[in-house]
Amino acid sequence: xxTNEELQKIATFVRRDIVEQVYNAKSGHPGGALSCTDILTAxxxxxxxxxxxxxxxxxxDRFILSKGHSSPALYSVLARRGFYDVGSIKSFRKxxxxxxxxxxxxxxxxxxxxxGSLGQxxxxxxxxxxxxxxxxxxxxxxxxxxxxxxEEGQNWEAAMTAAHYKLNNVIAxxxxxxxxxxGKITEVKSPEPIADKFRAFGFNVYEIDGHNFDEIMExxxxxxxxxxxxxxxxxxxxxxxxxSFMEDNIGWHGKAPNDEEYNKALxxxxxxxxxxx
Amino acid sequence: xxSTRQAYGEALAYFGRQNKNIVVLDADVAKATKxxxxxxxxxxxxxDMGIAEADMIGTAAGxxxxxxxxxxxxxxxxxxxxxxxxxxxxxxxxxxxxxxAATHSGISVGEDGATHxxxxxxxxxxxxxxxxxxxxxxxxxxxxxxxxAIETDGPFYIRLGRCDVPDVYSETESxxxxxxxxxxxxxxxxxxxxxxxxxxxxxxxxxxxNEGISARVIDMHTIKPIDEDILxxxxxxxxxxxxxxxxxxxxGLGGAACEVVxxxxxxxxxxxxxxxxxxxxxxxxxxxxxxxxxxxGIVGKVKENL
Ligand SMILES: Cc1ncc(C[n+]2csc(CCOP(=O)(O)OP(=O)(O)O)c2C)c(N)n1
Ligand SMILES: [Mg+2]
Numbered sequence: 001x002x003t004n005e006e007l008q009k010i011a012t013f014v015r016r017d018i019v020e021q022v023y024n025a026k027s028g029h030p031g032g033a034l035s036c037t038d039i040l041t042a043x044x045x046x047x048x049x050x051x052x053x054x055x056x057x058x059x060x061d062r063f064i065l066s067k068g069h070s071s072p073a074l075y076s077v078l079a080r081r082g083f084y085d086v087g088s089i090k091s092f093r094k095x096x097x098x099x100x101x102x103x104x105x106x107x108x109x110x111x112x113x114x115x116g117s118l119g120q121x122x123x124x125x126x127x128x129x130x131x132x133x134x135x136x137x138x139x140x141x142x143x144x145x146x147x148x149x150x151e152e153g154q155n156w157e158a159a160m161t162a163a164h165y166k167l168n169n170v171i172a173x174x175x176x177x178x179x180x181x182x183g184k185i186t187e188v189k190s191p192e193p194i195a196d197k198f199r200a201f202g203f204n205v206y207e208i209d210g211h212n213f214d215e216i217m218e219x220x221x222x223x224x225x226x227x228x229x230x231x232x233x234x235x236x237x238x239x240x241x242x243x244s245f246m247e248d249n250i251g252w253h254g255k256a257p258n259d260e261e262y263n264k265a266l267x268x269x270x271x272x273x274x275x276x277x
Numbered sequence: 278x279x280s281t282r283q284a285y286g287e288a289l290a291y292f293g294r295q296n297k298n299i300v301v302l303d304a305d306v307a308k309a310t311k312x313x314x315x316x317x318x319x320x321x322x323x324x325d326m327g328i329a330e331a332d333m334i335g336t337a338a339g340x341x342x343x344x345x346x347x348x349x350x351x352x353x354x355x356x357x358x359x360x361x362x363x364x365x366x367x368x369x370x371x372x373x374x375x376x377x378a379a380t381h382s383g384i385s386v387g388e389d390g391a392t393h394x395x396x397x398x399x400x401x402x403x404x405x406x407x408x409x410x411x412x413x414x415x416x417x418x419x420x421x422x423x424x425x426a427i428e429t430d431g432p433f434y435i436r437l438g439r440c441d442v443p444d445v446y447s448e449t450e451s452x453x454x455x456x457x458x459x460x461x462x463x464x465x466x467x468x469x470x471x472x473x474x475x476x477x478x479x480x481x482x483x484x485x486x487n488e489g490i491s492a493r494v495i496d497m498h499t500i501k502p503i504d505e506d507i508l509x510x511x512x513x514x515x516x517x518x519x520x521x522x523x524x525x526x527x528x529g530l531g532g533a534a535c536e537v538v539x540x541x542x543x544x545x546x547x548x549x550x551x552x553x554x555x556x557x558x559x560x561x562x563x564x565x566x567x568x569x570x571x572x573x574g575i576v577g578k579v580k581e582n583l
Contacts, residue, residue, distance in 0.1 A: 105342070113342060113371065116366065117366040120335050123332045123333075123339065124367060125339060127337060127338060127342070127343075131342075131345055132343070134322065157327075157331060157332035158332050
C-alpha cells in the first residue's frame with residue numbers, strides 16, 4: 001500500500017506525463033485526463049489486484065476507461081505501474097504507435113478494452129463481471145465514466161443490467177468534473193441529479209472528492225465489500241486539475257499546449273526529480 | 278423443411294452441450310429467435326438483456342474479453358441496425374469472439390412490416406473490417422454456420438430467417454467456409470443466391486432448363502470473405518451472372534459479386550433483390566412475389582436480361 005503522500009507524488013508524475021504526451025502529439029485531451037488522474041493513480045497503485053508482468057492474468061481486476069479520450073492518464077499510470085517503459089508513451093498518437101488516440105485492446109499491455117466511443121464501457125464492464133460470476137472468479141471490474149458521457153442512454157441500459165444481475169463486482173466511477181465539450185453539463189443537457197438516478201437504479205452510491213486520496217480509498221474499500229449491489233462512486237473533480245490555466249476551463253477539453261503553455265504547465269506541476277523512474 | 282431460426286436455436290443447444298464456454302444473450306425476443314431452446318437447457322449461460330440491443334452487444338464484448346464464445350441475438354434490424362456502432366467499435370475493432378446471429382431478416386418477416394424487415398444488414402456488416410458473414414439457406418447449413426462460428430475465432434454475423442424454408446441439403450452435406458457451392462451445373466448463365474433464395478434459384482434453374490436455358494446455380498453461403506474464384510469461374514464460363522438475395526440490391530451479395538467481377542473479370546451482373554425500397558406488411562410468400570423474389574420473378578428477370 002502506498003501512502004497518500006506517495007500517491008500524490010505519483011499523480012504529479014502522471015500529470016506531467018499527460019502534458020508531455022499531449023504536447024508531443026500536438027493533439028489530445030488534457031482536461032479530462034487531469035481530472036481522473038488521482039482516481040486512476042489510487043486504482044492502479046492501491047486498489048486493483050494485478051500483475052504488470054502478466055497483464056492478461058485471468059484473475060486480475062479489470063479497468064475500462066469508458067471515457068477513452070482520457071487515454072494519456074491511463075497510458076501513464078500503466079507505465080508508472082511497470083507495465084512498460086515510461087519513455088515509450090512519447091509516441092502517443094503518432095503513426096504506427098500502439099498508443100492510439102483512444103485505448104485499443106491488444107496493443108498496449110494492461111489495456112483491458114477498446115474505448116473511445118462514449119457510452120459503451122459500462123455494458124462491457126457488466127460482461128466482464130458476468131464472466132467472473134460464471135467462472136466463480138473473485139475479480140472486480142472498474143469502469144470510469146464521464147459525467148457528460150452519462151447523457152448516452154446505453155449507460156442507463158447498463159445500469160439496469162448491473163442491478164438486475166446483482167453485479168456487486170462492478171464499481172463504476174463518474175468523473176464529475178461538470179464539463180463536457182459544448183459547455184457545463186448542466187447547460188448542455190443535464191444528466192443531474194446523477195446520484196439520485198443511480199440510487200433509483202439500485203446502486204450503492206458513494207459521493208466523494210475525487211482529488212482526496214482518503215476519500216477515494218474509503219469509497220473503493222466500501223464498494224469492494226458490496227454483497228449483491230453494483231456500485232458507483234461519484235467523484236467531484238476539477239477538469240484540468242493541477243494546471244491553473246486549464247482548471248475548470250472547457251477550452252482545455254481537447255487541445256494541446258503551445259511551447260509557452262507547456263513550460264508553464266510543467267513548472268506549475270513541479271514534482272522535482274521527474275522522468276523515467 | 279424448417280426455419281433457419283429454429284435450426285439456430287437447436288444448434289446452440291447442441292453445441293452448448295459440448296462447449297461450456299458458449300454464452301447466449303438475447304434482447305427480449307428469445308422465443309422468436311429460438312435462443313429460448315438454449316436458455317431452457319442452460320439457464321445459467323443465458324442472459325436476457327431486455328430490450329436493450331446496444332447494451333447486449335457491449336455485454337457480449339465484455340464476456341468475450343474474458344474468454345467466452347458469445348452469441349448475441351435479436352431481429353436483424355435491431356441487432357445490426359440499433360447496435361451497429363457497438364458492433365463496429367466494441368466487437369469488430371477489438372476482434373472479439375462475439376457472434377451476432379440475427380433472425381427475421383428480409384421482407385419475409387411478413388406481417389410486421391417495414392420497421393421489422395432488415396434489407397440493409399448484410400451491407401452494414403460487410404463494410405466493417407474483421408466481421409465474417411454467413412447466410413445459411415436451410416437447417417443443415419445453419420447448423421454448420423453455428424459450428425463454424427464457434428470454431429473460428431473472431432466476430433461473425435449469421436443472418437437467419439423467420440419463415441420455414443425447404444431443405445436444400447441433407448444431414449450428411451459438408452460445407453467449406455468461404456467457398457460457394459455449385460448446386461446446379463450450367464453454361465449459359467449463372468445464378469448466385471444466398472439464404473432462403475437458394476432453393477428458389479434451384480427451382481428457377483429447373484424452370485429455365487425447360488426453356489432451353491442452362492443456368493448454373495451457386496449457393497453463396499459465405500458472404501465475407503466472398504468466394505472470388507467461383508465468381509471469376511462463372512464470369513469466364515457463362516455469359517452473365519444473376520445475383521439473388523432477400524436484401525437491398527445495394528451493398529449485399531449483388532454488390533459483393535459486382536466488386537469481384539468488375540475487378541477480376543468484367544462481365545455483366547444483374548442484381549435481383551429488393552430494389553432500394555422498403556418492405557411492407559403481408560404474407561411472406563405474397564411479399565416475395567410482389568418484390569419479384571419468387572421463382573417466377575427470378576425466371577422472368579433472367580429471361581428479360583438474356
Ligand atoms: C459517442 C460519442 N459521441 C461523441 C464523442 C466526442 N466526444 C469526445 S469527449 C466528449 C465530451 C465528454 O465529456 P465527459 O464525458 O464529461 O468527459 P470529460 O469531461 O471527463 O472529458 C465528446 C462529446 C465521442 N467520443 N463519442
Ligand atoms: Mg465531464
